[in-house]
Amino acid sequence: MTRETLGSIAPRPAPMTAAEIVAPLRRVKPLLTWGAIIAALALTIGESRAETLLNVSYDPTRELYRDVNAAFTEYWTAQGNPAPQIETSHGGSGAQARSVVEGLNAQVVTLALASDIDRIAEAGKLPADWQGKLPHNSSPYTSTIVFLVREGNPRGIKDWGDLVAEGVQVITPNPKTSGGARWNYLAAWAWAERNGQDPREFVGKLFRNVPVLDSGARGSTTTFSQRGIGDVLLAWENEAYLALKELGEDQFDIVVPSVSVLAEPPVAIVEANIANDEQRKLAEGYLNFLYSPQGQALAFKNYYRAWDPSAAAPEDVARFPKVDLVDIAQLGGWARVQPEHFGDGGIFDQIYVPK
Amino acid sequence: MTGRTMRHPFVQQSPMPGFGLAMGITVTMLSVVVLVPIAALLLKGADFGLANIWATVNRERIWKALWLSFRLSFLAALFNLVFGVVLAWVLARYRFPGRRLLDAAVDLPFALPTAVAGIALTALYAPNGVFGSVLADAGIKVAYTQWGILVALIFVGLPFVARTVQPVIEEIDREVEEASATLGASRLYTLRHVVLPMLTPAALTGFALALARAVGEYGSVIFIAGNIPLVTEIAPLLIVIQLEEYNYNAAAAIGIAMLLISFAMLLAINLIQIWSRRRIGHV
Numbered sequence: 001m002t003r004e005t006l007g008s009i010a011p012r013p014a015p016m017t018a019a020e021i022v023a024p025l026r027r028v029k030p031l032l033t034w035g036a037i038i039a040a041l042a043l044t045i046g047e048s049r050a051e052t053l054l055n056v057s058y059d060p061t062r063e064l065y066r067d068v069n070a071a072f073t074e075y076w077t078a079q080g081n082p083a084p085q086i087e088t089s090h091g092g093s094g095a096q097a098r099s100v101v102e103g104l105n106a107q108v109v110t111l112a113l114a115s116d117i118d119r120i121a122e123a124g125k126l127p128a129d130w131q132g133k134l135p136h137n138s139s140p141y142t143s144t145i146v147f148l149v150r151e152g153n154p155r156g157i158k159d160w161g162d163l164v165a166e167g168v169q170v171i172t173p174n175p176k177t178s179g180g181a182r183w184n185y186l187a188a189w190a191w192a193e194r195n196g197q198d199p200r201e202f203v204g205k206l207f208r209n210v211p212v213l214d215s216g217a218r219g220s221t222t223t224f225s226q227r228g229i230g231d232v233l234l235a236w237e238n239e240a241y242l243a244l245k246e247l248g249e250d251q252f253d254i255v256v257p258s259v260s261v262l263a264e265p266p267v268a269i270v271e272a273n274i275a276n277d278e279q280r281k282l283a284e285g286y287l288n289f290l291y292s293p294q295g296q297a298l299a300f301k302n303y304y305r306a307w308d309p310s311a312a313a314p315e316d317v318a319r320f321p322k323v324d325l326v327d328i329a330q331l332g333g334w335a336r337v338q339p340e341h342f343g344d345g346g347i348f349d350q351i352y353v354p355k
Numbered sequence: 356m357t358g359r360t361m362r363h364p365f366v367q368q369s370p371m372p373g374f375g376l377a378m379g380i381t382v383t384m385l386s387v388v389v390l391v392p393i394a395a396l397l398l399k400g401a402d403f404g405l406a407n408i409w410a411t412v413n414r415e416r417i418w419k420a421l422w423l424s425f426r427l428s429f430l431a432a433l434f435n436l437v438f439g440v441v442l443a444w445v446l447a448r449y450r451f452p453g454r455r456l457l458d459a460a461v462d463l464p465f466a467l468p469t470a471v472a473g474i475a476l477t478a479l480y481a482p483n484g485v486f487g488s489v490l491a492d493a494g495i496k497v498a499y500t501q502w503g504i505l506v507a508l509i510f511v512g513l514p515f516v517a518r519t520v521q522p523v524i525e526e527i528d529r530e531v532e533e534a535s536a537t538l539g540a541s542r543l544y545t546l547r548h549v550v551l552p553m554l555t556p557a558a559l560t561g562f563a564l565a566l567a568r569a570v571g572e573y574g575s576v577i578f579i580a581g582n583i584p585l586v587t588e589i590a591p592l593l594i595v596i597q598l599e600e601y602n603y604n605a606a607a608a609i610g611i612a613m614l615l616i617s618f619a620m621l622l623a624i625n626l627i628q629i630w631s632r633r634r635i636g637h638v
Contacts, residue, residue, distance in 0.1 A: 094599040101601075119601060174582060176596040212499050213582040215595070227481035229499065344602060352416065352584035 052085045053282050056106035058093040058179060058265065059217050060239045064141075064302040065110070071298060072289045076282070084282055092216045093179035100125065100270060107274055107283045110267040112179030114138075115334035117268050125272040139264035140290035141304035144325055145180075145187040147255040148224065148233040148240045155231045159257045160191035163232060164205040171230035173220045174213040175341075175348050181217070182342060183263045184234040189341075190326040191259040204351045225252070236263070237320075238303035262325040396614065399607040411608040416584055417593060424590040425616060427501060428569035431508035436562045439516025440554060446517070447524040461514050469511060469574030476507055477579045499581030504589065507576045508569040515568065516561030523557040555631045563624040570617055 057065055065088045077083050089096065089104075093112035100106050101123040111117055114131060121128050131138045149157050155168055163170050173181040185203055192202035212229055214220040217239055224233035225247050232255075235243070240254050267287050274280045289295045293311035300312040309317045331337055341347045400408055411417070446458050464472065480487040480497040490497055497503050527550065535545040573591040581587040590613055597606035 092599070098598065098601070174596075177599050211581060211583070213584075215577060215582065215592075219578070227477065227498070228483035229481065342600070344597070344600060344605060349416075349584075 051082050051278065051282065052087070053108060053279070053286060054104075054106045055086065055088040055108045055110055055286070056096050056100055056104060057088055057090050057110040058096060058112040059090055060180070060236055060242070061110065061265075062088075062090050063242065064238075064299065064304065067298045067302060068290065068295060071294060072286055075289060075294065076285060079285075081282075081285075086286070092177060094177065100273075105273050106270050107279060108267065108286060109270055110265065112263075112265050113182065113334065114264065114266050114328070115338045116179065117266055118334065120268075120270065125270050126268055127271065130268045131266060133269075134267065134287060135291060136307055137264055138266040138268060140267060140287075140295065141265070141299035141306040143237045143263045143265070143304050144260040144323060145183050145234055145257075145263065146237045146240050146260065147257060148235050148243060148252050149231065149255050151251050151253060153253055153255065157232050157255055160188055160202075160206075160259070161195070163188070164202065164209060168209055168232065169211050169230040170206060170209045170232055170234065171212060171214075171220050171224045172207075172210055172234040173217050174215055177215040178217055178220075180236055180239075180263075181220075181234075183236075183261050185341065185348065186328075186331055186337065187234075187257070187259070187261040187326075190261060190331065191257065194259055194324075200347060203348075207348075207351050237305070241303035241319075256321045256323055259324045259326060261331075262327040264328070393614070396607055396610055399603065400611045403604040403608060407604065408608040408611060411605045412612045416588070417590075417609060417612075419585050420588050420590040420593050421612065421616065423501070423504075423588070424570060424613075425620070427505050427508055428566055428572075429620075431505055431512055431569045432562050432566035434505075434509050435512045435516050435565045436558060439513065439561055439565075440520050440558055442517045443521040443524055447521050461517050464511050464513050469572065470578065472510055473507060473575030473578030476510060476575065477503070480506060480579065498579050499587065501587060503579040503581070504576050504587060507579050508572060511572050511575055512565030512569050515564040516558055519557045519561035519564070520554055523554055527553060552631070552634070556628055559624055559628045559631065563621055563628075566624070567617060567621065570613065 055065060055069075069086045069088060073084060073086060089099075089106070091099075093116050097109070097111060097116035097119050100109060100120050109117055109120065114137070117126070117130060118128075120126055121130055134140070136142075147157060149155065155162070155165075157163065157168070162168065172184045175181040175185045185207075188203050188206050189199045192199035212220075212223050214223055217236060220233060221235060221239055221243055223229050225243055233240075233243075237254075240252075244252055244254065267290065269280075269283045269287065274283060290299070291308070293308055296306040296308040296310075297312040297316070299306035300309065300316040303319075305320055306312070328334055328337065332340075339346065343349075403411075412421075442461065446454065446461070477498050478484050480490070480503060482488065482491045482496070482498070484498070487498055495502075497506060531549060532545055535549045536542075540548070571591065573589075573595070576589055577592060580589060580592075582589075582592060590609060594606045594609050594613075597603075597609065
């Protein structure tokens with residue numbers, strides 16, 4: 001096409017007018033435009049630069065990692081490193097783990113359950129002993145499950161036992177699709193065990209009071225707070241405080257049960273996705289930052305129960321009431337709990353076996 | 356048989372040039388976009404074994420979900436069939452202010468992300484929503500019941516029938532109806548024996564599309580369904596649940612079951628379509 005155009009112009013002896021110069025260009029222009037568009041698309045699809053870090057996380061950590069990413073970028077550049085480009089992706093913990101197993105190029109995972117990271121380890125993307133690499137079972141912050149009830153607690157809900165009462169509607173996400181919901185279920189189980197009730201029967205009764213099973217924690221919060229469904233929401237403690245902050249303290253109250261679980265959302269480096277030493281340094285720096293006094297203060301600020309309160313605002317630490325927290329080891333560890341309770345045909349599925 | 360005596364070669368030479376190129380592009384695109392993923396699903400199933408697939412699918416919870424999904428999809432498509440034809444008729448036959456706006460609005464369910472549609476519908480039909488509160492007073496619950504699922508499925512399938520039928524209505528010569536009238540047919544008779552037969556093939560195509568769309572719908576339904584096992588749990592959610600447990604085989608098994616049922620339904624619709632075409636001749 002270019003040759004043709006040139007051929008038609010070249011023999012002309014007279015000087016070209018502006019229109020004549022532009023005419024062939026006009027034919028090339030769409031080509032250039034399309035070329036540019038395709039090139040731009042190709043660039044966005046292609047690999048990004050080296051100083052990037054993708055943190056694949058679960059649903060309710062949006063606010064936490066927004067703060068952490070900003071603070072870490074500042075800290076990292078202050079250390080004399082080039083400014084990193086950190087991105088965080090959020091979603092259901094299991095779905096996020098699956099994306100990483102299937103090839104999502106995450107350098108760091110910060111998920112809701114150790115069993116989800118175990119899955120990534122099984123796929124060979126990180127060593128099986130990953131949980132021993134960082135302090136506190138690789139969990140820089142912890143949380144627990146509390147109740148969110150409507151203002152003034154009209155149903156008088158104080159503890160797990162009140163949830164199975166006739167007519168009480170409980171909102172929780174589906175333990176089959178949500179990591180947080182598994183903690184809800186296990187907290188109820190632990191309470192029943194400690195209070196001399198048959199735990200299997202107790203969680204069965206509890207889930208028969210659930211009118212809506214959303215697929216994720218945020219969905220349940222929306223159902224409870226925006227749609228006005230249910231008397232009590234079983235929620236992550238941080239999610240409950242966030243709901244209070246975002247939706248108004250005059251609408252909901254937090255009720256802390258006598259027994260709950262110590263939820264340890266762990267973090268790990270996905271070894272297989274580390275491109276070079278530079279990136280490893282960045283990923284390690286990022287996770288270690290979560291354990292630093294500054295990172296811990298951010299966790300406290302975002303309503304997580306972190307470990308080191310030295311740099312945290314006192315009121316962020318003081319707001320957590322004392323609860324009898326049962327950890328996953330006391331319940332038998334994820335390797336046992338996961339298939340027994342939440343596997344196909346497991347105890348949770350049996351709740352819904354028709355009689 | 357020698358080449359000379361073969362009067363009907365396997366590929367008939369078309370007088371139109373470019374068959375090879377067009378066919379090549381078609382087969383390549385179809386393979387990459389449609390056939391390869393389906394083949395992957397079937398391969399996964401073959402890996403798992405027929406007996407295992409049956410054992411996975413043959414459980415009350417799965418049957419209930421499949422029954423729910425296909426039953427509600429069928430009802431939604433049926434609703435859209437009737438409503439879509441009426442809608443197309445109004446848009447094609449009448450001239451009124453705001454017609455173009457209405458015409459554009461029909462396509463909105465295509466353009467809107469299904470999650471947005473699901474959340475919007477849930478907000479409207481929840482007991483504290485605009486419609487939901489009125490219905491709640493009347494003792495009717497829509498959101499988080501099977502009615503909610505039906506509403507969402509009707510929403511996502513709405514454009515199909517309207518869009519397939521509309522051009523056909525525009526093509527119908529008014530003279531045909533007038534001829535029918537001058538021959539003494541009543542309006543109802545003309546509608547039943549002249550207009551509707553012409554619309555049937557296109558309407559059935561739209562019905563099949565709406566049905567297929569509804570069966571696979573996940574994004575919007577998941578917000579309004581309530582997702583209670585055995586009651587409002589749709590089959591695509593069961594697939595997601597199996598994936599969540601890293602149980603790829605079981606997920607593929609349910610996927611194959613849905614594929615087979617969909618295939619049987621679409622085949623049936625196609626046969627009806629062929630039959631209706633034969634009955635009235637080609638439009």
